[in-house]
Amino acid sequence: QVQLVESGGGLVEPGGSLRLSCAASGSIFRPYAMGWYRQAPGIQRELVASITSSGTTNYADSVKGRFTISSDNAKNTVYLQMNSLKPEDTAVYYCNFRNILYGSSHWGQGTQVTVSS
Secondary structure (H helix, E strand, C coil): CCCEEEECCEEECCCCCCEEEEEHHHHHHHHCCEEEEEEECCCCCCCEEEEEEECEEEHHHCCCCCCEEEEHHHHEEEEEEEECCCCCCCCEEEEEEEEECCEEEEECCCEEECCCC
C-alpha cells in the first residue's frame, strides 16, 4: 500500500501563486509516476501534471508555462508550483501515485484550490 499526504492549497486571487506538496510513503518501487489531477464540479477529473521517478514530466496544455511539477526522490515527495492562477484553475486537486510496472494506483484525499477575487 502507498499512503499520500497532501498539503498546500487554499484561496488565492487571480494572478497569484500556490504550491502543493504530496508526500508518499509505504510500498514504493521504481519506476513510478506521481502527479496531480483536478476535478471541478460537474467536470471529469483531469490530469494537471505528472513526473516519473526518472524525471520525465508531462503537463496539460492549459497549465503549460504557468505550473511546474518537481520532485524530491529522497523524500518521495512531489511539488506543484502554480503561478499566474486563473479562476478556471479552481478545483479539488488530487495527488496520484502510480507504480509503472504493476499498474497500481493510489490517490490522496484532495485539497481545494480556489482562485477568486
